Amino acid sequence: MDSPGAGSPAASSATHYEVLGLTSSILDSSTSDPSALIKRAYHRALLRNHPDKAAPSSIPTPNTSTFTVDQISRAFTVLSSPAQRAKYDSSLRLSQSAVPGAARFQTGVENVDLDDLPFDEGEERWYRSCRCGNDRGYSFGEEDLLGAGDEGLLMVGCQDCSLWLRVHFAVVEDEPDQPSNANG
Numbered sequence: 001m002d003s004p005g006a007g008s009p010a011a012s013s014a015t016h017y018e019v020l021g022l023t024s025s026i027l028d029s030s031t032s033d034p035s036a037l038i039k040r041a042y043h044r045a046l047l048r049n050h051p052d053k054a055a056p057s058s059i060p061t062p063n064t065s066t067f068t069v070d071q072i073s074r075a076f077t078v079l080s081s082p083a084q085r086a087k088y089d090s091s092l093r094l095s096q097s098a099v100p101g102a103a104r105f106q107t108g109v110e111n112v113d114l115d116d117l118p119f120d121e122g123e124e125r126w127y128r129s130c131r132c133g134n135d136r137g138y139s140f141g142e143e144d145l146l147g148a149g150d151e152g153l154l155m156v157g158c159q160d161c162s163l164w165l166r167v168h169f170a171v172v173e174d175e176p177d178q179p180s181n182a183n184g
Contacts, residue, residue: 016075016088019067020045024089024162027079035080042076082132082161089162109155114145114169132161145169 017023020041027034049067078084117126123141130137137158148154154167 014067014071015092016078019071019075020079021048022079027085028162038076038080042072042080045072045075086158086160086162090157109164109166111166111168114167117167126167128165130158130161130163132158132163134158134160137161137163138165140167 020038021044022038022041027037045067046069049069049072078088112128114126117128119126125139125141127136127140128138129135137160138156139159140154140156144156145154150171152169152171154169156165156167158164
């Protein structure tokens, strides 16, 4: 048997961020460890959604979502684990990019020029460290650039967190060799 509210459209389509009343940008911009912020939001969500603890003046309206303890606990579990949160953020980006007209979900996007990135000759890959601590969090090869098309823009996600790098590069068409004029 489903728990109350679990099947309702508002409850089932809510993100973990919405369940806890947070946004990914708040967690990403937090100068300290976001775990304390997540824990406070978790406790607030439990109190806000508990029938015996909710303030008597807060009568639910049709636009107000009530979340179950299971939904709140799941949101807390996912968002408080950096690895699970990165995976969850990635799945949010993919699901929202599949919806035409939906706002793109991007966290921590930094713009760089390809010429400014170090190149590993042995692995034939460009790389850059990420602020999450991975020395080669962003890594990509020429095949990735070719797959980006003629726009001169490649989006690269960090391998360990939810941050992104927008790499700008010039698309240079190979021109056939011009015969040199020996009389010149």
